[in-house]
Amino acid sequence: MILRQMVHRLSWPVLLLVLAAGFVFVSGLSLGLVETAAFSWEFAILSGIWLGLALAGFFGLRWLCPDGDPLLFPIVILLMGWGLWLVERLAPNFTWRQMIWIGVGVAAMLGAAALPTRLSALRLYPYTWLLGGLLLLAATLIFGVNPSGGGARLWLKFPFLNVYFQPSELLKLLFLIFLAGYFSRRESLLGISPQRGRLGPLPYIAPLLLMWGFCMGLLVWQRDLGAAALFFLVFLALFYLASGEKVYVGIGLLLLLVASVFAYFAFDLVALRIDAWLNPWPEAGNRAYQIVQSLYAIGAGGMFGEGIGQGFPVYIPVVHSDFAFAAIAEEWGMIGSLVVILCFAALTYRAFRIALLARWPFDMYLAAGIGVMLGMQAFLIMGGVARLLPLTGVTLPFVSYGGSSLLVSCAMIGLLLNLSNHLEEGELRRGDS
Amino acid sequence: MVLNVAMLALLGLVVLSLVYWSAVRVTFLADREDNPRGVEAELRIRRGRILDANEVVLAQNGGTPERQVREYPLPIAEPAVGYYSLRYGTAGVEEALDPILRGTTSDPAILFAREVFNQPASGADVRLTLDITLQANATRLLEGRRAAAVLLSIPDGAIRAMVSLPSFDPNVLEETFDLLAGDAAAPLLNRVTQGVYQPGLVLQPFLAAAALEAGDLRPADLPAVFDGQTFDLVSLEGEWTAADFTAAVTDFGFLSAPEIPIPVGAPASGTVEDLGLALRGEENLTVTPLQVALAAASLGTQGQHVKPQLVSGVRQDGRWQAYRRQQVVEAPRVSGEAAARVLSALPRGGSVAEYASTVSAGPNTSDSWYFGLAPASSPRFVVVVVVEGAASPEVAQNTGRRLLDIALN
Numbered sequence: 001m002i003l004r005q006m007v008h009r010l011s012w013p014v015l016l017l018v019l020a021a022g023f024v025f026v027s028g029l030s031l032g033l034v035e036t037a038a039f040s041w042e043f044a045i046l047s048g049i050w051l052g053l054a055l056a057g058f059f060g061l062r063w064l065c066p067d068g069d070p071l072l073f074p075i076v077i078l079l080m081g082w083g084l085w086l087v088e089r090l091a092p093n094f095t096w097r098q099m100i101w102i103g104v105g106v107a108a109m110l111g112a113a114a115l116p117t118r119l120s121a122l123r124l125y126p127y128t129w130l131l132g133g134l135l136l137l138a139a140t141l142i143f144g145v146n147p148s149g150g151g152a153r154l155w156l157k158f159p160f161l162n163v164y165f166q167p168s169e170l171l172k173l174l175f176l177i178f179l180a181g182y183f184s185r186r187e188s189l190l191g192i193s194p195q196r197g198r199l200g201p202l203p204y205i206a207p208l209l210l211m212w213g214f215c216m217g218l219l220v221w222q223r224d225l226g227a228a229a230l231f232f233l234v235f236l237a238l239f240y241l242a243s244g245e246k247v248y249v250g251i252g253l254l255l256l257l258v259a260s261v262f263a264y265f266a267f268d269l270v271a272l273r274i275d276a277w278l279n280p281w282p283e284a285g286n287r288a289y290q291i292v293q294s295l296y297a298i299g300a301g302g303m304f305g306e307g308i309g310q311g312f313p314v315y316i317p318v319v320h321s322d323f324a325f326a327a328i329a330e331e332w333g334m335i336g337s338l339v340v341i342l343c344f345a346a347l348t349y350r351a352f353r354i355a356l357l358a359r360w361p362f363d364m365y366l367a368a369g370i371g372v373m374l375g376m377q378a379f380l381i382m383g384g385v386a387r388l389l390p391l392t393g394v395t396l397p398f399v400s401y402g403g404s405s406l407l408v409s410c411a412m413i414g415l416l417l418n419l420s421n422h423l424e425e426g427e428l429r430r431g432d433s
Numbered sequence: 434m435v436l437n438v439a440m441l442a443l444l445g446l447v448v449l450s451l452v453y454w455s456a457v458r459v460t461f462l463a464d465r466e467d468n469p470r471g472v473e474a475e476l477r478i479r480r481g482r483i484l485d486a487n488e489v490v491l492a493q494n495g496g497t498p499e500r501q502v503r504e505y506p507l508p509i510a511e512p513a514v515g516y517y518s519l520r521y522g523t524a525g526v527e528e529a530l531d532p533i534l535r536g537t538t539s540d541p542a543i544l545f546a547r548e549v550f551n552q553p554a555s556g557a558d559v560r561l562t563l564d565i566t567l568q569a570n571a572t573r574l575l576e577g578r579r580a581a582a583v584l585l586s587i588p589d590g591a592i593r594a595m596v597s598l599p600s601f602d603p604n605v606l607e608e609t610f611d612l613l614a615g616d617a618a619a620p621l622l623n624r625v626t627q628g629v630y631q632p633g634l635v636l637q638p639f640l641a642a643a644a645l646e647a648g649d650l651r652p653a654d655l656p657a658v659f660d661g662q663t664f665d666l667v668s669l670e671g672e673w674t675a676a677d678f679t680a681a682v683t684d685f686g687f688l689s690a691p692e693i694p695i696p697v698g699a700p701a702s703g704t705v706e707d708l709g710l711a712l713r714g715e716e717n718l719t720v721t722p723l724q725v726a727l728a729a730a731s732l733g734t735q736g737q738h739v740k741p742q743l744v745s746g747v748r749q750d751g752r753w754q755a756y757r758r759q760q761v762v763e764a765p766r767v768s769g770e771a772a773a774r775v776l777s778a779l780p781r782g783g784s785v786a787e788y789a790s791t792v793s794a795g796p797n798t799s800d801s802w803y804f805g806l807a808p809a810s811s812p813r814f815v816v817v818v819v820v821e822g823a824a825s826p827e828v829a830q831n832t833g834r835r836l837l838d839i840a841l842n
Contacts, residue, residue, distance in 0.1 A: 237436055284467055292467070298454040299462030300470050310551045315469050329451060337451050345444050352437040368436065375440045379447060386450040 016074035017058055024050055024081035027308055031085055034309030046088070049099060050081050057106045064113045065421035069350050072420075073109075075343045076413050079398035080105065080406070082340075086327055087401045089309055091320040094401055101403035105410030112414025117422055119415070123362045126181025133174035136167040141221065152222060166404035168218075168227055173408050175231060176369040182207075183242045184361035204248045211235045212255045216262075223267045225260060226392025230377055232256055237372040238365055270390075277390035290317050294385050297323075297330035305333025320401040322393060325385045340399070341382065348375035351416055357423035367419050370412045474553070475519060476500050481534040481556035483514050483526055485565045486593070486745065492517075492527070498553070508602040509572045512623045513563055513595045513743060515695065516603035521610050525623070526561065526744065529694035533557050533747055558748040559756070562591035570839055571596040574832040579821040581624035581722045584836050586814055587730045587806075590739040592693075593814075593840060597624040625722045626691070627698040630819055632714035632725065633792025635802040636682070638775050639728050640712065642736075643681035644669055645771040655778040669712060675705035678712065684766050685728040686738075687720050693741045697721065714792060726817040728766070729804045732776045733786075733812030735769035776806065782830070784808045785837055789826035798822050803829035807837040814840045 025047055032043035054077045061073055080102045088095040115121075122129065136156075144153035147164045155164040186203070211232065219228035236252040239245075263270040272287055280288035280295075293316040300311060313319050313327035320327075329337045351371025358364040374397050381396050383389035395402050397409040454462065462468060477499060483492035491510040496502030503517045515525015523531055531537075536556035538544065546552050571582045571594045584594040599620045601613050613620050622628065644650035649672045682688055688703045701719045710716040723741065730739035746753040766772075779786040787805035794800045801823040806812035816836050818829040 241436060284465075295454055296462055296465070296468045296470065298451060299459045302455050302459065304549065307551050312470055312473055329455065334451060334455055338448065341444050341447055345441055348440045348444075349437060352434055352440075356434065372436065372440065375444065379440075379443045382447045383443075383450070386447060386454060388446055388450040 011070070013058075013070035013074055016071065017054060017077070020074050020078035020081065021051060021054065023078065024085070027082070027085045031089055031308045034307075043088075046084065046095070046099060050077075050084060050102070053077070053103055053106045054081075057109065060110045061113055061417060064110060065417050067421050067423075068113065068417040069354060069420040071346060071350055072413055072416055075346055076109075076398055076410070077106075079340070079343055082328075083324065083396075083399035083401070083406075085308065086324050086399065087320055089331075090314060090324075090327055091401060094320065097403070098401055098406075101406045104403070105406045108407050109410040109414035109417070112411045113417040113421075115415075115418055117418075118360065119362070119366075119418065122177045122366075123181055123184075126178045126185075129174045129181075130178040133167075133171040133178070137171060137221075140167045152224070154222065163403075166402070168222065169404035169408045172231075172373060173411055176234070176366060176373060176412070179235060179238050179369055180362050180365035183238055183365045186242065204243065204245060208239070208248060208252055208255070212252070212259070216259055219259060219263055220266075222393075223269050224393045225263055225270055225273075225390065226380060226394040228259065229256060229392065230373070230380060230394060232259075233376050234369055234372050237376075238369055241365065241368055273391045277384075277387060280387070290323070291384075291387060291391060293317075294323055294326040295387060297326040298386060301330040301333040301337075303334045305329075305331050305336055307331060321395055322381065322391070322400070323385055324396050324400045325382050328399075329385075340396075341378075344375055344378040344397075347371070347413075350420075351375075354416055354420045354423065358419060359422065359424055363419045367416060370416055374409065374412065472519065477553035478535050479553055479555035480517065481536070481748075482558045483510075483534070484558060484560045485510070485563045485568075486561065486591075487564065488560065489565045491561070491563070491565070503603075505603045507565055507569075508604060509568055509596075509600070510561075510563060510565060511600050511603050512597040512625060513561060513568075513592070513695070514603070516606050518603075518606050518610075520607055524621070525695050526559065528696070530559050530744065530747075533559060559744055560746040560748070560753065562593060562742050562745045563595065564593045564840075567594040567836060567839060568596065570594075571832065571836055572598070572600070574835060575818075575820070575828075578823075578828070579618055579624075580819060580829075580832075581628050582816065582818045582832060582836065583625045583722050583726050584814060584816040584840060585726055585730065585739070585741065586840075587739055587812055588734045588737065589742060590727070590730065591742045591745065594836065595623075595625050595743075597622065597628070623695070624819070626693065626695060628721055628819065629698055629719045630721070630800055630802075631792050631794065632687075632718065632720045633800075633802060634714060634790035635725060635788060635792070635804065636687075636712075636714035636718075636720075637790075638732065638779060638788055639685045639687075639767075640669070640678075640681055641778075642732065642767045642771045642775045643677075643684060644673075645774060646768045647677070649673065649677075652774055655774060670709055673708065673712070675708055675711070678705055678708060679703045682718060685731070686766065687718060687724055687728065691721075691723050691727055691741050693723070693743055695743065697723065700724075722817045722819050725802070725804055726815055729806060729817065730812075730815045731766045732772045732779075733806045733815060734772070736765040736767040736772035737769075738763045738766060776809070776812070779806075779809075781809060782834055784810070785834060786812070787830070787833065789830045791824065791826055794821065799824055801826035801829045803833040805833045805837055807841055816840075 028043045028047045032040035057073055057077060061068060084098055087098045140156055143156060145155055145157050146153045147155055154168055155166050157164055215228040215232040236249050240249045264274050276288035276291050280292050284292040297313050297316060308331050311330035313330045316323045316326055328340055348371045351367050355364045355368035358367055377394050377397055380392050381394050384391040395405040480494050482490055485491055491507055491514050492505050494501045495504045513525055515527040517523050517527040534556040536554040547554060567584055575582060575598050578598055580598045582596040585592045599618050601620045641650060649669060688700050690697045690700050698721050704717055705711045707716055727739055727741060731737060744756045747756045776786055779788055785805045785807040786809035789803040791799045791801040801820050803818045803826055806815045814837055816833045818833045820829045
């Protein structure tokens with residue numbers, strides 16, 4: 001009875017936060033017990049810092065955007081806590097690095113949430129932001145390094161600090177800001193308007209081809225389908241939102257297919273990943289090793305999982321970044337994977353809800369874009385890990401190891417919270433699109 | 434909102450593919466040989482110990498919880514204990530009692546604990562009938578030879594020593610396996626249960642017992658039969674047919690595999706082409722030392738069957754449980770009277786009723802046989818020793834006598 005009253009009095013967000021804290025504490029305690037067979041101060045301290053960040057974020061957001069979406073933060077802080085233990089489990093050298101990035105991420109989230117209403121700085125200069133992003137890319141092309149030595153040089157090193165940043169992650173955010181600004185201005189051109197008949201298919205085809213060219217450039221530069229496909233799919237989604245034209249979306253998907261075929265024949269890495277996706281078994285020992293080991297991990301997890309620290313996900317190469325989801329599937333089983341998928345479904349759903357209730361077009365496109373970006377990224381990597389799609393080198397937002405991705409994803413959530421702070425009261429801005 | 438539904442549908446596809454891999458194809462994935470989880474699970478199994486009759490440890494697990502290592506503190510027990518190796522499989526008791534040692538179970542409570550709490554499988558301890566002192570003595574006495582020795586107590590058939598030389602150290606099996614497998618002296622072979630030898634004249638006491646029972650041999654002639662150990666039963670050649678011979682060796686179990694958990698050689702077929710040679714044990718019939726020991730044992734038990742026993746107990750829930758398969762009561766091998774007469778007619782070495790002979794084993798080489806029962810008046814132990822490439826049965830005889838002496842005291 002008392003418990004029921006207590007639960008009744010607690011608001012949903014608080015309850016979710018308490019649940020998240022319970023999960024993170026129990027996971028940390030279990031992992032500490034498995035790894036050291038005793039109570040471990042390191043785990044207690046990490047849990048404490050996480051709790052501090054969770055409380056700071058929670059109350060900070062209550063103060064900054066009291067009417068903001070209450071579900072986003074508990075979900076994101078849960079995923080980040082989960083990711084922290086995964087990094088400790090799979091690549092313990094990086095744990096404190098990840099902890100610091102979570103702190104920076106929460107700060108970025110609060111910062112984005114604190115931006116003035118209507119985001120004029122972002123809204124009014126879409127081309128400037130895009131240009132900034134492209135300049136960063138250009139800088140990476142020239143000065144780029146890879147912290148692990150070999151491989152694609154996609155990082156920029158901060159001077160005097162042992163800190164690396166991946167500009168292509170920041171580009172995701174700048175790209176979304178650009179698209180939101182672009183579509184909110186071009187809405188009249190693309191939607192039902194008198195100009196439509198006069199200009200014919202040109203307003204549709206031109207941006208489509210331009211964006212396709214941009215993504216092809218990205219593909220050639222990164223030699224990876226993941227980021228290019230992600231950018232193009234986000235663009236297509238917003239394009240559809242603006243125009244409602246299914247035909248052009250279909251054309252866009254065809255263009256993506258063409259790009260994939262091109263990449264298959266042009267780049268070894270892409271060919272390897274597509275071959276391994278189509279039939280991994282003959283090459284299980286070498287070229288398809290990673291995906292096959294990932295499937296073994298998923299199979300071993302079963303319904304309830306092996307328990308944290310008790311499976312063998314470390315057989316998957318670079319499990320802590322690309323294959324975090326396979327590790328979750330092995331150690332937390334179907335149940336854990338479902339929770340992660342539900343978290344991303346909820347994030348996407350809330351982002352679309354914010355888009356629907358937004359007062360201004362820019363807000364709507366930005367919110368929807370963030371929803372598609374996070375949901376699509378999660379889909380690409382989770383699908384890749386489960387051999388639903390070819391593997392792509394994108395991270396699982398909030399969970400995978402990697403500071404740039406964490407920081408940018410957090411900033412996106414901060415923007416969503418900012419947008420959600422001043423929605424139309426219960427009334428949908430657009431009925432169907 | 435179309436986009437929203439599309440995104441949720443894509444995430445739903447991820448759920449479906451996870452269900453596919455973790456429920457539909459789970460056996461396929463788990464059973465693939467390159468899945469490292471099979472080896473990892475195997476490395477964690479807490480295998481039960483193997484103990485001798487006095488609970489001296491013959492095999493135990495060491496290493497770390499993540500990487501268990503099988504250790505053999507007394508490698509001389511190898512012919513009975515065998516080996517356990519991730520790469521080369523199992524042999525001996527390690528093979529025969531593998532499910533017990535590794536803790537294979539269908540108990541839902543244990544399976545649940547293993548599945549949910551990730552407990553490694555842990556097996557039960559196994560106690561053999563082996564006496565490591567006798568085993569050590571037999572090994573020492575036959576050192577450097579190609580030989581087999583088995584000593585068992587009667588009437589229970591408990592195998593107290595089982596020696597097959599040359600032997601090997603199962604602790605370093607993985608490093609030496611290729612050498613062992615290619616060695617012409619066949620160290621991996623258990624000569625007691627799998628060694629294939631022509632019996633030669635060692636067959637004679639059993640044929641004599643069968644002939645006595647059938648009335649084809651007069652009891653009065655019996656002492657002369659074994660006199661000087663060179664006499665043979667050619668006199669039976671006129672009276673016995675091949676079928677009589679086959680019936681006699683069948684009765685004494687030479688055409689069937691002894692019922693013992695560890696692998697035994699395939700029994701000979703029992704076809705006879707030249708009865709004269711067959712009666713001298715130099716024809717198609719081949720026997721293992723264990724078969725001879727069991728046949729000799731029944732001379733000391735009034736012709737009753739003696740069932741070999743190698744494992745005496747399995748420790749379950751901290752208590753020893755008898756390990757014994759269902760016993761089938763079989764007709765005696767030979768009448769009590771015939772058995773007793775042959776036993777009393779066997780040559781004496783002190784208080785041992787014994788028989789020794791050599792049999793040609795190819796050009797310029799011969800194997801020597803010895804079996805003995807002690808004490809002769811009412812035998813409690815039987816021993817069989819085979820020494821390959823020995824012109825005289827002296828070594829086999831001395832070894833056998835010494836072992837009986839140790840066993841009796």
